[in-house]
Amino acid sequence: MTPLLSVRNLRVAFPTRSGLFEAVRGVSFELGRERLGVVGESGSGKTMTGRAILGLVRPPGRVDADRMALSGESILNLPERRMRRLRGARISMVMQDPKFSLNPVMTVGRQIVEGYRLHTGVSRAQARDKALEMLAAVQIRDPERVFHAYPHEVSGGMGQRIMIAMMLAPDPEILIADEPTSALDVSVRNEVLRILDRLVRERGMGLIFISHDLNLVAQFCDRVLIMYAGRVVEELPARDLHAARHPYTQGLLNSLPRLDRPVERLAVLQRQAGWRDAPPEGAA
Amino acid sequence: MLTVEDLDVWFGHPPERVDAVKSASFAVRPGESFGLVGESGSGKSTILRAIAGLVDSWSGRIEVAGEAVAGRRRSRGFHKTVQMVFQDPYASLHPRHSVDRVLSETLRLQGMDRIDARIARLLDQVGLGQGFRFRYPHQLSGGQRQRVAIARALAAEPRLLLLDEPTSALDVSVQAEILNLLADIRAERRLSYVLVSHDLAVVAHMCDRLAVMRAGRIVEEMDAASLRAGAAQGDYARALIAASAGYVRES
Amino acid sequence: MTRTTRAWLLSDAPQTRRQARLGALYQGWLTFRANRLAMVGLAILVLLVLVAGFAPWIAPQNPYAQNLAQRLQPPSAQHWLGTDALGRDILSRLIFGSRITLFIVGTVALIAPVIGLFVGTVAGFAGGWVDQVLMRITDIFLAFPKLILALAFVAALGPGIGNAVLALAITSWPPYARLARAETLTIRRADYIAAARLQGAGPLRLLIGHVWPLCVSSLIVRVALDMAGIILSAAGLGFLGLGAQPPMPEWGAMISDGRSYILDFWWVAAMPGLAIFVVSLAFNLLGDGLRDVLDPRGGRE
Structure with a gap:
């Protein structure tokens, strides 16, 4: 069976004054109908990997890969027009802070309706019904009221639920969630995760969950990629994360x-130069 | 070391007045590390700002080392006793001031002598070393910036350090380094800490006692051992501890 | 430049205060240099300064020497840019006029932004009634068209180049004050200001040491971009006969002199017009380049 998404040797580079900066250096993975966690620290290239899949790396950044295919069909460096048709309809993205992703001068309902109509071309009334249905699906108690609300009138957790409703309305095959709960308080966080979990499971979507929080990923995902300096250093089932073999993963876990x-003193991660170049374990 | 009694802090004027802190009381003993936890908007950072004199609309009683303070005015002695480390190391260093300038200005303001030697010592103490003396903030990583901010706070040789989410903007491996550094400094200089954080594990690791805040009120005070044991009295604190344990999958 | 000097300058770990300063300057220069048009602007302005400095040696003729036999000559080998109604060599007058232009630009650039910076930052930093009073004064100045206000000042002070410059300077500070105040309002809430306060830094130290350095860069950019307008205003005053007085070779006054012959003897008005155009353009290009260097929020992405 062809995987939903297949990425081989993805590279993202930016020219800088002191030479080429490689943000992603040969990342390969396949995504099925599962929850794949991508974990790493800032600068590990995890966010850039997500952006590259969506075709959101801005020039002068360059994206390059041996293969990047959505259900068997190449999506590497597609022209912007074709990428736009794909984005939202077949691959969606939820970002960290809903405050920056929602248009402040448009009601929540209108944003969902317009986004949905853009990708499906259904009538306004149908889109409206869908929007209300989605708002109910992310467990917003009073969908009618929220439909007519402006983004500043809703809380952070509610905003993130609205983003999820908006992104999942056109029934994408893949959802990329980049730190979707980092800006939220713990109690709200778990609620948002539960909604995301249920929707992804019920719709049989593939989820790429990008996060810096190892424990969260271990609890939430099926499989985890650990990234360091633009590479995947380790890949393992989420439930085995605490038995990770790579010293970097172990170091991260121990430093929490x-x-x-x-503990009397927190363990400090001793970075080793070799980690930058070591091939991902299990790949060799 | 620090006594806060019946503290109210508000912003704006009626009818838009927002009460950020409502009759909060707690005390920190000399040498103790005290935590303030709560979700965003619970007023925990506002308490620190009121103590530091960065907010003027408050009432109640704040006593530092036996001396009461009022309004926004703080005496010279206050600045030598209390210092603060801010949450975002990208916002707490002046973008045009080098490390050297930040530290030398601070030392001069505190009326210190032998500035050069002191800068060298401070940089060594926060684990940066001389090589960092002439760098600008944009030449430093987040963790290094936070070390500079800690050095700046230590320059006055204070006895009480107010820490406002000092590691929440940092990666976990860097967080471990900074928390270790803060622990070392406290042991070495016998400082008292007030640590504000949303991360219960960080507070449990760093503090002896803590207060749980919700919507401007302190709803519970407990010691670190009870926090670890999950032995909270109130419903809210118990729910908060449970939520922090992480996400439990529905099967 | 050798490789090692470059590496020394671009080092992320400067070892001395001097290296850090020079390194920051060099970084800025590299950014500026990457903007070709800004380099063109800079080149034109450097040329202008040189021309003004060496005017007596460069100018082919005496700018004041009248020769009625040679009046209104078209551009030729003898008079490259032609002669005016009194037979004076236009090129020589333009060359000497560059001194006046530089004087105007320099003086206004020294006075207006300084007043603006002072008023704006004090208003923004102090807040309350100080802010109210200073900003209402600013509003009053802003309520008049700049040139009209300058006209009123010159009318009161008497015509002449010095008074014209003064009038321009005191009418062009309000936009700088607004800009500086807006910047100050965001800066004053920053954590690094709070941190400095906690060290016991007083308001004066915060204002001069912490707020000013951040406001100055955006003001410099704005001044460079405004310079074109200043030159035009000065030329406007000259044109109306309220600025430079004859026989001074001020560019605006020269256009004014040429206007009665503009249809038959176009070069008399066109040549100084062209000079004003080129210098204004150069300042605008320079301003864009400076924005790249000093105000990274704007141009670069």
Whole structure:
């Protein structure tokens, strides 16, 4: 069976004054109908990987890969017009802060309706019904009221739920969520995750969940890629994350303070130059 | 070291007045590390700002080292006793001032002598070293900036450090380094800390006691051991601890 | 430049204060140099300064020498840009006129932004009634068209180049004050200001040491972009006979002299017009380049 998304040797580079800066250096993975976590620290290239898949790397950045295919069909460096048709309809993205992703001068309902009509071409009334249905699906108690609200009138957690409703309305095959809950408080976070979890499962979508939070990814995802300096250093099932073999993954896990395991001093990650170039474990 | 009694902090005027902190009271003993936890908007950072004198609309009583403070005015002695480290190391350093300028200006303001030697010592103490002395903020990583901010706070040789989410903008591996540094400094200089954080694990690691805040009120005070044991009295604190444990998948 | 000097300048870990300063300057220069048009602007302005500095040696003839036999001659080998109604060599007058232009530009650029910076930052930083009073004064100045206000000042002070410049300077500060105030309002809430306050820094130190350095860069950009307007205003005053007085070779006054012959003897008005155009353009190009360097929020992405 062809995977939903297949990426081989993805590279993203930006020219700078001191030479070429390689943000992503040969990332390969396949995504099925599953929840794939991508974890790494800032600068590890995890966000750039997501943007490259969506064709959102702005010039002078360059994207290059041996293969980048959506259900078997190449989407590498498609012209912007064709990419726009794909984006939203077949691959969607939820970003960190809904405050920056929602248009502040348009009601929530109108944004969902317009986004949905753009991709499906249905009538306004149908789109409206769909929007209300989606708002109900992300467990907003009073969809009618929220439909007519402006983004500043809703809370952060509600905003992120609205984003999810908007992104999932056209039934994409793949959802890329870039730190979707980092700006939220813990109690709200779990609620948003539960909604995301259920929707993705019910619709049989592929989810790429980009996050810096190892524990969260371990609990939420099926499979995890750990990125370091633009490469995948380790790939493993999420439930085995705590038995990770790569020293970088272990180091990250150990550096976290934990409620259930008091330590006198936190372990400090000792970075090794070799990690930059080591091939991903299991790939060789 | 620090006593806060019946503190109210508000912003704006009626009818738009927002009460950010409502009758909060707590005390920090000398050498103690005290945590303030809560979700965003619970007023935990506002308490620090009121203590530091960065907010003028407050009432109640704030006493630092036995001396009461009022309004926004703070004495010279206050600045030598209390210092603060801010949340976002990208916003707390002046973009046009080099590390050297930041530290030397601070030392001069505090009336210190032998500036050069002191800068060298401060940089060593926060684990940066001499090589960083003439760098500008854009030549530093987030963790390095936070170290500079800590050095700036230490320059006055204070006895109480107010830490406003000092690691929430940093990567976890850098967070570990900064938390270790803060712990070392506290042990070495016998400082008292007030640490504000939304991360219960960080607070449990760093603090002896903590207060849980919700919507401007302190709803519960407990020690770190009870936090770890999940032995909270109130419903809210218990729910917060449960939520922090992470996400549980529906099967 | 050798490789090592370059590396030394671009180092991310400067070892001395001097290296850090020079490095920052060199970075700025590299950014500026990447903007070709800005380099053109800079070249024109450097040329203007040189021409003004060496005017007596460069000018082919005496700019004041009248020769009625040679009046209104078209451009030729003898008079490259022709002669005016009194037979004076236009090229020589333009060359000497560059001194006046530089004087106007320099003086206004020294006075207006400084007043603006002071008023704007004090208003923004102090807030309350100080802000109200200073900003209402600014509003009053802004309520009049600049040239009309300058006309009123010159009328009161008496015509002459010095008074014209003064009038221009005191009428062009309000936009700078507004800009500086807006910047100050965002800066004053920043954590680094709060941190400096916690060290016991007083308002004066915060204003001069912390707020000014951040406001100055956007003001410099704005001044460079406004210079074209200043030159035109000065030329306008000259044209109306309220600025430079005859026989001074001020460019605006020269256009004014030429206007009665503009249909038959176009070069008399066109040549100084062209000079004003080129210099104004150069300042605009320079301003764009400076924005890349000093105000990274704007141009670069």
